[in-house]
Amino acid sequence: xxxxxxxxxxxxxxxxxxxxxxxxxxxxxxxxxxxxxxxxxxxxxxxxxxxxxxxxxxxxxxxxxxxxxxxxxxxxxxxxxxxxxxxxxxxxxxxxxxxxxxxxxxxxxxxxxxxxxxxxxxxxxxxxxxxxxxxxxxxxxxxxxxxxxxxxxxxxxxxxxxxxxxxxxxxxxxxxxxxxxxxxxxxxxxxxxxxxxxxxxxxxxxxxxxxxxxxxxxxxxxxxxxxxxxxxxxxxxxxxxxxxxxxxxxxxxxxxxxxxxxxxxxxxxxxxxxxxxxxxxxxxxxxxxxxxxxxxxxxxxxxxxxxxxxxxxxxxxxxxxxxxxxxxxxxxxxxxxxxxxxxxxxxxxxxxxxxxxxxxxxxxxxxxxxxxxxxxxxxxxxxxxxxxxxxxxxxxxxxxxxxxxxxxxxxxxxxxxxxxxxxxxxxxxxxxxxxxxxxxxxxxxxxxxxxxxxxxx
Amino acid sequence: xxxxxxxxxxxxxxxxxxxxxxxxxxxxxxxxxxxxxxxxxxxxxxxxxxxxxxxxxxxxxxxxxxxxxxxxxxxxxxxxxxxxxxxxxxxxxxxxxxxxxxxxxxxxxxxxxxxxxxxxxxxxxxxxxxxxxxxxxxxxxxxxxxxxxxxxxxxxxxxxxxxxxxxxxxxxxxxxxxxxxxxxxxxxxxxxxxxxxxxxxxxxxxxxxxxxxxxxxxxxxxxxxxxxxxxxxxxxxxxxxxxxxxxxxxxxxxxxxxxxxxxxxxxxxxxxxxxxxxxxxxxxxxxxxxxxxxxxxxxxxxxxxxxxxxxxxxxxxxxxxxxxxxxxxxxxxxxxxxxxxxxxxxxxxxxxxxxxxxxxxxxxxxxxxxxxxxxxxxxxxxxxxxxxxxxxxxxxxxxxxxxxxxxxxxxxxxxxxxxxxxxxxxxxxxxxxxxxxxxxxxxxxxxxxxxxxxxxx
Numbered sequence: 001x002x003x004x005x006x007x008x009x010x011x012x013x014x015x016x017x018x019x020x021x022x023x024x025x026x027x028x029x030x031x032x033x034x035x036x037x038x039x040x041x042x043x044x045x046x047x048x049x050x051x052x053x054x055x056x057x058x059x060x061x062x063x064x065x066x067x068x069x070x071x072x073x074x075x076x077x078x079x080x081x082x083x084x085x086x087x088x089x090x091x092x093x094x095x096x097x098x099x100x101x102x103x104x105x106x107x108x109x110x111x112x113x114x115x116x117x118x119x120x121x122x123x124x125x126x127x128x129x130x131x132x133x134x135x136x137x138x139x140x141x142x143x144x145x146x147x148x149x150x151x152x153x154x155x156x157x158x159x160x161x162x163x164x165x166x167x168x169x170x171x172x173x174x175x176x177x178x179x180x181x182x183x184x185x186x187x188x189x190x191x192x193x194x195x196x197x198x199x200x201x202x203x204x205x206x207x208x209x210x211x212x213x214x215x216x217x218x219x220x221x222x223x224x225x226x227x228x229x230x231x232x233x234x235x236x237x238x239x240x241x242x243x244x245x246x247x248x249x250x251x252x253x254x255x256x257x258x259x260x261x262x263x264x265x266x267x268x269x270x271x272x273x274x275x276x277x278x279x280x281x282x283x284x285x286x287x288x289x290x291x292x293x294x295x296x297x298x299x300x301x302x303x304x305x306x307x308x309x310x311x312x313x314x315x316x317x318x319x320x321x322x323x324x325x326x327x328x329x330x331x332x333x334x335x336x337x338x339x340x341x342x343x344x345x346x347x348x349x350x351x352x353x354x355x356x357x358x359x360x361x362x363x364x365x366x367x368x369x370x371x372x373x374x375x376x377x378x379x380x381x382x383x384x385x386x387x388x389x390x391x392x393x394x395x396x397x398x399x400x401x402x403x404x405x406x407x408x409x410x411x412x413x414x415x416x417x418x419x420x421x422x423x424x425x426x427x428x429x430x431x432x433x434x435x436x437x438x439x440x441x442x443x444x445x446x447x448x449x450x451x452x453x454x455x456x457x
Numbered sequence: 458x459x460x461x462x463x464x465x466x467x468x469x470x471x472x473x474x475x476x477x478x479x480x481x482x483x484x485x486x487x488x489x490x491x492x493x494x495x496x497x498x499x500x501x502x503x504x505x506x507x508x509x510x511x512x513x514x515x516x517x518x519x520x521x522x523x524x525x526x527x528x529x530x531x532x533x534x535x536x537x538x539x540x541x542x543x544x545x546x547x548x549x550x551x552x553x554x555x556x557x558x559x560x561x562x563x564x565x566x567x568x569x570x571x572x573x574x575x576x577x578x579x580x581x582x583x584x585x586x587x588x589x590x591x592x593x594x595x596x597x598x599x600x601x602x603x604x605x606x607x608x609x610x611x612x613x614x615x616x617x618x619x620x621x622x623x624x625x626x627x628x629x630x631x632x633x634x635x636x637x638x639x640x641x642x643x644x645x646x647x648x649x650x651x652x653x654x655x656x657x658x659x660x661x662x663x664x665x666x667x668x669x670x671x672x673x674x675x676x677x678x679x680x681x682x683x684x685x686x687x688x689x690x691x692x693x694x695x696x697x698x699x700x701x702x703x704x705x706x707x708x709x710x711x712x713x714x715x716x717x718x719x720x721x722x723x724x725x726x727x728x729x730x731x732x733x734x735x736x737x738x739x740x741x742x743x744x745x746x747x748x749x750x751x752x753x754x755x756x757x758x759x760x761x762x763x764x765x766x767x768x769x770x771x772x773x774x775x776x777x778x779x780x781x782x783x784x785x786x787x788x789x790x791x792x793x794x795x796x797x798x799x800x801x802x803x804x805x806x807x808x809x810x811x812x813x814x815x816x817x818x819x820x821x822x823x824x825x826x827x828x829x830x831x832x833x834x835x836x837x838x839x840x841x842x843x844x845x846x847x848x849x850x851x852x853x854x855x856x857x858x859x860x861x862x863x864x865x866x867x868x869x870x871x872x873x874x875x876x877x878x879x880x881x882x883x884x885x886x887x888x889x890x891x892x893x894x895x896x897x898x899x900x901x902x903x904x905x906x907x908x909x910x911x912x913x914x
Contacts, residue, residue, distance in 0.1 A: 028660040032680050160642050167624050167641070184624070184641065185617050203485040221708065223489050224701040226683075243700055244681035250704070251678065254711050255795055261718065262791025262879060263784060271796045272806070280817050283788050287821060287853075288828050290784050294777035295832065301773045302836075312766045315775075316758045319887045320751035322776060327720060327747050327880040331740050334719025338712055339728045349729070360737050364744060371745050375752065379759075396744075422719060422879035423784040430776045 007037055014045070019052040026057040035064030043069070047076045059088035066273060071100050079105070083112035086121065090164050091137040092245060095124035124239070132216040133209035135249065136230045136239030139164045143196065145171040145179050150192035156184060165242055168227045171200050178204055178229055178237045206231045209238055214253045217246035218343055257341050260418035261334065263290070286423065293427040297322070300434035307442050313380060314441055317388050322433035324368060325395035326426030329403030332357060333420045336407040340417045350408045354401070361400030365393035387444040391437040398436065399429040464494055471502070476509040483514040492521030500526070504533045516545035523726060528557050536562065540569035543578065547621050548594040549702060552581035581696070589673040590666035592706065593687045593696030596621045600653065602628040602636050607649035613641060622699055625684045628657050635661055635686055635694045663688045666695055671710045674703035675800055714798050717875035718791065720747070743880065750884040754779070757891035764899050770837060771898055774845050779890035781825060782852035783883030786860030789814060790877045793864040797874045807865045811858070818857030822850035844901040848894040855893065856886040 006029055013021040026034065038046045038061065046065075050058045050073060062070065062085065074082060074097060086094040086109065098106060098121060106125075110118050120138045127133025141159045143152045156166050169187060171180035180200030182190070190199045206229045207216045220228050220243055227240045256266045265282035267274050274282075301308070308315060336353070339345030345353070369389035377385035403425045407417035463486055470478040483491065495503045495518065503522075507515045507530060519527065519542065531539060531554060543551040543566065555563060555578060563582075567575050577595045584590025598616045600609045613623050626644060628637035637657030639647070647656045663686045664673045677685050677700055684697045713723045722739035724731050731739075758765070765772060793810070796802030802810070826846040834842035860882045864874035 028658060030660075030662060030680050157645055160645050166645075188614055188617050188623075201485060205487060221701075221704045223487050224704075243704070244678075247678045247681075247700070247704060247707070250707070251799065255799065258715065258718070258795040258798075259791060261715070262787050264788045264791055270801045271792055272801065276813060276817055279792075279813075280820055283785070283817070284821055284824055287781065287784055287788075287825055291777060291781055291825055291829055294780045297776035297780075298773040298836075301776070302770070305769050308772055309766065309769045312762055312769070313759070315765055315772055316755040318772075318775070319754035319758070319779060319891065320748060323751045323754075323884055323887060324744065324748055326883065327744055328740070330719050330878075330880050331721045331744075334716060334721055335728055335736075338715040341715075342708065342712065344727045344729065356733060356736075360733055360740070363737055364741055367741055368744055368748055372748055379755075421787075422883075423780075423787050426783065426879075426883060427780055430780060434776065 006034075010034075010037075010049075014049055014052075017052065022049075022052065023054045023057060026053060026061075031057070031060040032064050035061045039065055039069055043072050043076070047073050051077070051081070055084060055088050059085055063089055063093040066269060067096070067100070068269065068273070070097050074101070079108045080112055082109050087113060087117045091120050091124050091139055091239075092135050092241075095121060095134070098125050099129075127209060130213055131209065132207050132211045132213055132230050132241055133239070135213050135216075135245045136209070136241045137164045138239050140168075140170060140227070140229075140237075140240040141166055142170045142172050142237055145173055145195075145197040145200065147196055148192065149187055149190045149194050149196065149199065152182075152187055152196055153192070156187070164240070165227050168225075168240070170204075170229050170237055170240075171196050172237060175234075176237065177235045178206060178231050180204060181229065183226070204229060206235075207241070208232070213241075213249050216241050217249040217253070220246040221250065254341070257337065257416075257418040260416060261337055261421050263287075263421040263423040286421075290423055290427045293424075294430060296431040297434045300431060300438070304434075304438035304442065307438060307445065311441070311445060314384070314387075314438070316379065317376060317384075317391075318434070318437065320372070321388065321391055321395050321437050322430045324392060325399030325429035325433045326422075327399075328361060328364060328396045329399035329425040329429045330422040332361070332400045332403035333407060333422065333425045336404050337418045337420060340407055340411060347408055347411055350405070353404060357400055357404045358397070361397045362393065364400070365396035368396060369393050383444045384441075387437075387441040391433075391440045394436050394440070395429070395433045398432045399425070402428055402432070463491075467491075467494075467506075471506055471509075474509065479506075479509065480511045480514060483510060483518075488514070488517035489521050492518045496522055496526055500529050500533070504530050508534070508538070512541060512545050516542055520546055520550040523730060524553070524557070525726065525730070527554050531558070536565045537569055540566050544570060544574045548577050548581050548596055548696075549592050549698075552578060552591070555582050556586075584666060587670055588666065589664050589668045589670055589687050589698055590696070592670050592673075592702045593666070593698045594621045595696050597625075597627060597684070597686075597694075597697040598623055599627045599629050599694055602630055602652075602654040602657065604653055605649065606644055606647045606651050606653065606656065609639075609653055610644055610649070613644070621697070622684050625682075625697075627661075627686050627694055627697075628653050629694060632691075633694065634692045635663060635688050637661060638686065640683075661686060663692075664698070665690070670698075670706050673698050674706040674710070677703040678707065711798070714794065714873075714875040717873060718794055718878050720744075720878040720880040743878075747880055747884045750881075751887060753888040754884075754891045757888060757895070761891075761895035761899065764895060764902065768898070768902060771841070771844075771895070773836060774833060774841075774848075775891070775894065777829070778845065778848055778852050778894050779887045781849060782856030782886035782890045783879075784856075785818060785821060785853045786856035786882040786886045787879040789818070789857045789860035790864060790879065790882045793861050794875045794877060797864055797868060804865060804868055807862075810861060814857055814861045815854070818854045819850070821857070822853035825853060826850050840901045841898075844894075844898040848890075848897045851893050851897070852886070852890045855889045856882070859885055859889070 006025060010025055050062060139162055141156055141163050143155050160166050167184045169182050170178060173179050180202045181204045182200050205223060207219060209230050209232055216228060227242045229237055230239045230241060232238050259266060263286040267282060369392040372392060373385050373389050376388040406420035410419050411417045463482060467482055507519060596619055598613055598620050600612050617623050624641045626639050627635060630636050637659045638661045639657050662680060664676060666687050666689055673685060684699045686694055687696045687698060689695050716723060720743040724739060826849040829849060830842050830846050833845040863877035867876050868874045
């Protein structure tokens, strides 16, 4: 929180090119805050700063910068500098930057890295974006299960400077297969002479490297894990995903779901750093699609043109009725989208939830019909009030069932359920609402005296 | 993941009342999974199970149960049993359950707890719901700053069985004020003979006990902390909040925001465990409010009744125009609500974001006007096409500016910005849309030949 006060001294030291003073300041300052400040500094200042400070600080701060800033700064660094930087950074972070480069540059950087780091980089960068493999790190502590607890503690001490976490340790058999796990706390409390395989937790919860990253993040949150081991199809340990990366994944996925639910396309970066043109592009696609969706409502209205000409006052109730269907539908869709998003609701629950929704939406519709009846009676007459009330119940039920079913349908066809956004549900409900209302109204109006009295204004 | 396979053997052991076998099974099984299973079992079975197994397992599994289930099981336990259970549980979890009891029972349980635990419970349960104090734990490792690294490691070893985390250690001066912090990793790597105050990180990031819990969670995520120290106004250390509790807070807050954005009230429990009546109550309030909001649109339409009777075909374009305003407004509101929710957008950014929105919404409106013009020209004539196009630009701009400003306005008045839901924005946009469209249309229609030709159907 004191980084705001630190910035002037950082700027002064940078102006003097006094990197010793800078490193002293950075020893105590949180890298996340420094990165947040420098994300807004001009690129040449940031590059000068990162080139001058100690590699350990540079790697940490660089990891926290936004992707586009990382790429621009990387253009100013030599391949040698990048090879050193990538070696110092956590494997999962460096692989993300590495993957943004052209093949030629990747090749050149790899040639400058030591054998082990090169292998790690090649392996980590080969996993598909969005999978557990793409966010895992290979800097974990693994120990042969036949060693003793005290030997394991020694290994932890040796690995401490490099591993991403030393607080969860994994046991392997001679074929490098994952057979157990222990937390550092359990190791400290265990008998130092005991063999690991006699004290370790052998029922290890692990994930496969091709599992979607949001599922892995959900597992970490469910089990309150510090890290989850990632295995390949032979149950060989290939990496770990840590809780902090899981938190980032959850935040990004939630933002994407939120935006989808508002009919905005998925933004790669934060709102403030997204260009105006990108924002325009992410919004216009859905808006135009929905405009054409609205044409169905227009066609419905055109079909009832005669009725509207005879009974223009009916139009007064149109926004209210189609709006209510859209609102009830948005509510139902929101509940389902979030339920599916947190894993609390499963696609198998659809039928039981449908039953609940049928009941709730019916009672919701009746309540709203009762609420609006005095007004529609005052504005029109008994027939108009009946037509509005019956339409209200029908439209709210149709909207609710549509809103709750759409996320499941989308999921069934492999699409993201959050695409069942409020605006999409509202637009669909509009068309249904127009048809329902004017159909019901035409029954009542023709059944009644022909031209019932409707007062307006 | 193997808990599904474990459940039959758990059930068999429970039927035989073989608690030794049960404890053996639980030694290796993740408590989160066991709790998830027993949350769905009848209360008497769950109580029998929890009463029989070892206290350590009972405390862990009980902590993972949903609040309503915890309360029902607690009714079946004696005050002695609860006092033992609360002593074994993490302080933040037990305080949550404790706070659900009547004052008389709280008193009786406290009398049965040891002095230190009683003090902790009283202190933790006194913090207001929703603050950092209400989710913090007092089971942390703190050490006087004048001790050495090796003495600190000894203290960590002694505290390991009880502390919620031993991986972050806090240094205090003689007045119990927080002066520094070190991770266990840093302790392991430091010179064992060094005094702590010479090697510790002395620029500690901490939070105050009355800070809102979502802000604390955001700090933990921002700094990738394992835990954050909580201090009182004298900078005395009173507790820590750990990353796993932060993840839970983020998930709950996000769900609340999601539901608000869909105009559903905040649900205390998950969707499946919420009763039908509660769901009805959480939805009907907004639906009825919005129905009455829609009456403004109705009044607007009533005002233009004459125009509608003369030009019924204009109604064809009504759902399309008011829908587009609502959609653009929902998009803008979604972007702002999520931006404010993640802390990426600040209330001070309002004016600069308003400028961007003005520009984007203008271009969005023009694009949509162009897209719809051929259709409105074909359906109507040049005047109708002009009226629709001009209305479209105006309505999309009004909707967007309304949608983006509303979250800021709500925030300004101390309300949750997520209350600026899609349905609320749509309903507000509907009224504006009706007024704009018919005003523009009446200018064009009276300016034109009087009764221009509009073909329908």
